[in-house]
Amino acid sequence: MTAASLLPLLVLAMIVVAGVQIGRRALLWRSGSFADVDWVAGVKALPKRYLVDVHHVVDRDKSASRMHVPVAAGLVGSAGLLVLGLVPGIAGSRIYWAVVALAFAVMAAGVVLVARRRYPRAMPRLSLGRYQRTPVYLGLFAGGGLLCALLASFGDPLPFFSFLGLILAAAGGLALAAQAATGPMRHALAGAAHLALHPRPERFDERLPKGRATGLKPIDLDAAKLGREEPADFAWNRLLSFDACIQCGRCEAACPAFAAGQPLSPKHLIADLAAASGGGHASAYAGNPYPNERSVAREGGLHHAVIGTGGMVHPDTIWSCTTCRACVEECPMMIEHVDSIVDLRRYQTLEHGAVPGKGADILDNSRLTDEPNGHDVATRTDFAAGLDLKRLDDGARTDVLLWMGQAAFDMRGQRTLRALIKLLKEAKVDFAVLGEERDCGDLARRLGDEATFQRLARANIGALSKVGFQRILTADPHALHTLRNEYPAFGGDYEVVHHTAFLNDLVASGRLSPARLTGAAITYHDPCYLGRYNGEFDAPRALLDALGLERREMARSKRKSMCCGGGGGAPIADIPGDNRIPDLRMEQVRQTGAATVAVACPQCTAMLEGVTGDRAEVRDVAELLLDAVEAGRGEKAKTEARAREVETA
Amino acid sequence: MKTTVLLSAARHPVSGREALARLEAQAIALATRLGGDIRGLHAGPESDALREALGVGLSKIDRIDAPNGSDPMEDLASHLRAAGPDLILAGRRGQGGLDSGLLPYRLAERLGLTLVADAIAIEAGSEAGTVRIDQALKKGDRRRVTVRLPVIVTVHPLAPPPAAFAYGAARRGMISTHPVNDPIRQEGQGSEWEERPYRNRPKLMRTASASSGDAAEKLFVDPDPKEAARLILDYLERNGIRQF
Amino acid sequence: MSRTRRDPRNEREAKSVASNTRRRFDLGLVASTSRRPRRDPRAEFASAEVEGRSRRRFDRTQTTAAIARPIAEAPHRRQEEVKPATRIVETPAFLVFAVLEAPKNRLSRFDRQVLGAARMLADAKDGGGAVVALAPAGLEEVGAAGADRILPFADDLALDDASRAAQLRAAMESLEPRHVLFAEDGRSADLARRLAASTGESFLADVVYLTAKQAARRKIGMTAEEFGAPPRLVSIGEDRVAAYAGAPCEARPIEDETHASPAAGSAIVSVETIPGDPASLSLSETDFVVSAGNGVSDFEAFKALAAELSGTPGASRVVCDAGLMPRGAQVGASGTVLAADCYLALGIAGAPQHLQGVAACEHVIAVNTDLHAAMVERAGLAIIQDAQRVMPALRELLEERRNAS
8 A cells, every 4th residue: 555546546535525515616506597508519619718718818928827737737637647547557557657746747837837926925916815825735736746656656665755745735635625616726617617608609709700799698678687686696607607717817907997996806896796606605805805995794695685785796896897898808717797797787777776976867868868968869960060961861772871879969079070971071982871860879788777778779770770771880889889799689780890990991992092191109099899899909000000100009909908988887987986097098198108199989089088187189090081181182282283284384 | 654746747858758857756756765655646648757757766656547738637636635645746847738837736725735845855744744844945045844744745956866767667667547537527728828839048148247237347467365355255245145 | 749950951951052163052041941030140149249348248158139138228228327317106007016035135136037027017018017026125226126116025934835925915905916926936936826826817937038918938848838918927937037227216115004814724833944054055056156176276275265255165077086076066067067146266277068067157256377268258257366375365354354243
């Protein structure tokens, strides 16, 4: 009886302990509501989702990918090999033990890398507590196992050290297994299950456009309860997804609300949601607290309301979210934070009307006038009275339907729209606007008012079905996203194009000929709903490059771009923090030294222009292009005049 | 305590869609704070405004199926006489009809009830069967009236803001329809006056020069701070803003 | 349902002139699709001019020229400017009552407008009517504002409202006025309705247009107007009728011998009046706002000053964004739109959004270092000085005056 021969039994014991623990969690997941999941396809897709999609994200933080590959491979490899050792005869082979020792060595090397992220001082976004102790357990298991297996490969010359190794490995291994339900190791199994049974399997399908995986899903307005109140209301695979969180804090580091000192940390929220369903055996949270944390009872349970001062999470937390999806983009476990936040908001709004700030007014207006700010939708085109804008009557046809959005009621937004309309006329595009364009419903939906959104969506789809067009053009990424990705659920399937892409095509095909502008450098701010939501990063940049200005990138750009603070109804909820998000973003603009920040969204324009003091000029891409086109026209006229002079002379 | 909130046939000023008048939503909020059995009462055809009322805190509404444009006074009076609420709440001015704000007064006259106008808060009085009503007066003054029930109270715009609309609540609320008592008597409303379409009528301008007439140019560049202080206080006193 | 709206596109289209080169528009042309009388921008501009300023100023809030000019333009004005003798109506042909609120025993702007309306009805056609102001005794300037008689009618807040209505009803029965005019505001509006409901007299509420021949008001959610000859009871909307600006009238005190018996069987148990505290009032309700902008850095001193002036503290957006004042104190289109009488702007330049918030304020005082700030332009009293220096001076002066009295 050697110590090494007990290692396989240790692994079996660990599997049993972890199995019991995970089983308890699985019972909790089962109390969630129904979700339509394709198990077979999910399990089949698991290896690809894990090896490609997950590692794609993990690899953005090299310190994480470098530690995770050896630790996970070492742990799974050594445990697998040891189970194999139960087959009679194999355990007697020294080569076998040498291979096992190698697996443990790989794991041990990984553990050193894990430890370096946490000791002597952990990275600020990481959670402490159990998470800080995990490298110790991993180290004990790997080190002990390595010692034991290594000695076995040499024929077990030092039995005392072999047993010491076994005891260390048992202590570490069983501690890890015991935490499988509530500790960091939960992420392993829950994460794998979450990948297979993901609530949004379409996000792993590369053939689909990115936007298809980012739109919100409609809810049944005749359901007994609207939105999610308590953990049991969430679909079971959502409960599972909360358990997949490894509290790496990448979401927190990316969250604009967290940066501005508003009481939101996506990591904390997911941890709270996971703890809420566990009720009594929720582990203490050891990460950064919510900034300016509001006090709540922190009581949870499967049938206990999550939101509220008597629950786990203060309402201000869910209303701080700008729905920018920076957290979702960063999450290596593929958790969909925004979906859950909107689901929680839906319950608050639809069942209690508990919308903070000016939200109630905005929703009243959306419901009663079809426009969030209470404007008469029939006056939407008034700003363009001198521009000879064609309005589509029922039955009429056009090539491009221009969707104007809320910008048409805002003086600043009108400037952008006027520039766009002039450009379209210059390029002789056949375009028109809808006779009566209602709000697309984006704001109402993000504020949780699904009823108003669905009504607006159906009304707009009805109006769109009465006219003929090839595609919809809009300068508002929020409208773009809603029309392109959220209307299909209601039967409206349209080709929707953003003005930056459309204008870029016009320039590329020579229908617009901008002159090269001279002047100071510019930088481009990616709108969340265009970039992260719809994966369109290149067209606006190509367009700006065509203008000949020096383009500088902010540290946070493209996929990692930081929100302007204007999305998801956050400016309406107006949850107080330490800073304003647009001020933070403008500071990032300042660091590039650019004199102009190019934007492509009326909301971003409004938020960034609201920054006071000495700041970069905020110009929409369309406005910059119009400048260049008008300059080009001047030059063209000059050359033509010169040519005529030459002719006459 | 039985409370009835009178609901008019208001329309949204922009869209013209049927919508609850804000004052009535505030009345519902006042009634909800006071507690007890609260019902809405409306005389007229079905209206989305009633759904809205259910969404901001009412759970039951009685609708008298009176034709559009008829004088609701008699229908309301007979319903209220039969229902016998302790407290009748109305906006200081209803909407969608004559919009004259006269109806609560006519009802009070007809039912022989006391009317207290412009309430911003209602609490149960120290004596049983009384309520304490805070009325809004000019410049933030308040008048606290204790009154024996039953009473008709109209609500002032400075009353606490209404509850936000909740779709779920609107879905659950009940509207019960009652026939009109006397279907023959349905004379038209407001025949005393002629009618014509709405027209925009601008208001007079509000600046110091327009009303008080002392129009001397009042720009002082770089005065001594003491002098500036004197100018400001004198201006405030001369225009009756404050006396120091 | 909703009112017919202009379609600027069609209007513009209708004005296009046939031309083979560029599209041209004759903007002076009356668009055939519009049923409205044609607007005359020049006349509108002229009518928007504010009188009595050395510099020309225009009130752009006016949208049409169809606004009643102040009665000062009535024919008698010019003569009286030469000879401002007191107008005396010895034996009036009929009486017009004007019920005044007179808060803090001063005539408010609204009170003057009610008197202006009464004067107009009394002078209509052959004239000879007399305006009887129903107001607290000893009120000044009532004569100058157009009252021939003054009948003491105090607003006794301890009295229950029904008794007050009975008192007025008794006065109406003994003096038989042709019209009784009220302000459509607060206690007067309540009184008018009590009277209308108890007497059954015809009543037009919240009149938006008033001449001797016609009174008009909105109904059915501002979609229609009803109109007719001014009835006996009229309540007038604010800023609808100009104040009287003619020769001072006599304001002879008169007595009404009849005394109303207090209304019997009232359910009112007790009445108590609680004065408002400006410091804790909401911005939308207060009459005087002291507001801080970028030019203020000492917010403790600012809050103390606001309290000493018994004004409600307000602030610009920048100040609220910076967390120096609570969000609830923000004045402007995205904060609170004020209905105050007076706005003291300390170090506020006056962004367009902010100015929208103070559009209804009659008096604006600006203290600012920038002579060209929009707030200075808007102000009735503009002081070009550092707000940080004016604040301590104000506090000192207030202290002095307190000690002196």
